[in-house]
Ligand code: C2E
Ligand code: MG
Ligand code: MG
C-alpha cells in the first residue's frame with residue numbers, strides 16, 4: 001500500500017507487501033487465460049500402504065508453469081482461482097486429466113500391481129462443492145474415460161465441511177453412493193468435531209502433516225501419540241480408513257504404522273512427480 005507523501009510522490013509503506021500485491025495482481029490477470037494456454041500441469045504423489053509398502057494410487061497436485069515466474073505451487077494460485085471463479089473449470093480440468101491418467105495406469109497394470117488397480121485422489125475446493133454441476137460433471141468424466149467410480153477419491157478439507165448443512169452434503173452423498181470415496185483432507189487442523197464425522201459421507205481421514213511432524217522425535221511426544229492413537233481407533237470404529245500426509249522419514253512411517261494408520265504419503269516415499277514416475281514405483285512393487 002502506498003502512503004501519500006505530498007504532491008504526486010508516493011512512499012512505499014511496506015515494499016515487500018507491495019511486491020507481493022503486484023505479483024498477485026499480475027497472476028490474477030494472467031490466470032483466466034492460463035487454462036486455455038495450457039500452462040497448468042499435474043504432478044502425482046504416490047499413496048503407499050503402510051502394512052506392505054505397496055503403491056495403492058496417487059494424489060493429483062496441480063501446478064502452473066507461468067511464462068515469467070516459472071513453476072508455481074497451488075498455494076500461490078488456488079486462492080486466486082477460487083476468488084475469480086476459475087476454480088470450477090480448472091478443477092474440472094484437473095479431474096478429467098487425473099481420471100484419464102488413472103485409466104492409463106489401470107490399462108497398463110490392471111491387477112498387476114501388488115495391490116490391484118491404482119486409484120486416483122483429486123482435491124476439491126469449497127467452490128466446486130457448491131457448484132451445481134459437480135455430480136454430473138464427475139459422472140460424465142468417469143464415463144468418458146471408462147473408469148469405475150471406485151477408482152476415484154475426492155479430497156475435501158475438513159474446514160470446507162464445517163457447519164455444512166444437508167444441501168452442501170447432498171452432492172457428496174450422491175457421489176459416495178456411486179462408489180466414489182470422499183476423504184476428509186488436513187484432518188485435525190480445524191475445529192475437528194469428532195461427533196460430526198458420523199453424518200459426513202466420508203470414508204477416509206487424511207491426518208494432517210502436523211501430526212506426522214510430531215512423530216519426528218523418537219520416542220514421540222506421548223500426548224501426540226495418544227491423540228493419533230485415539231483418532232485412528234475412532235476412525236476405524238466408524239469404518240474410516242486413515243491416510244497420513246507428509247511422511248518424510250522411515251521413523252515416522254514406522255511409528256504411524258504401529259499406531260494403526262493405513263496409508264501414507266510423503267517425501268520419504270516420493271515427491272510429487274510426473275505420471276511416469278508412478279509407473280516405475282508401481283512396477284517395482286509388483287515385481288519385487
Ligand atoms: P494437500 O491436498 O494437503 O496436499 C498435500 C501437500 O503436501 C502437497 O502440497 C504436497 O506436495 C505436500 N507434501 C507431500 N508430501 C510432503 C512431505 O513429506 N513433506 C512436506 N513438507 N510436504 C509434503 P502442494 O502440492 O503444494 O499442494 C498444496 C495444497 O494445494 C494441497 O494440499 C491442496 O489443498 C491444494 N491443491 C493442490 N492441487 C489442487 C487441485 O487440483 N485443486 C484444488 N482445489 N486444490 C489443490
Ligand atoms: Mg489433498
Ligand atoms: Mg492434505
Ligand code: MG
Nearest residue numbers: 186208209245
Ligand atoms: Mg495438507
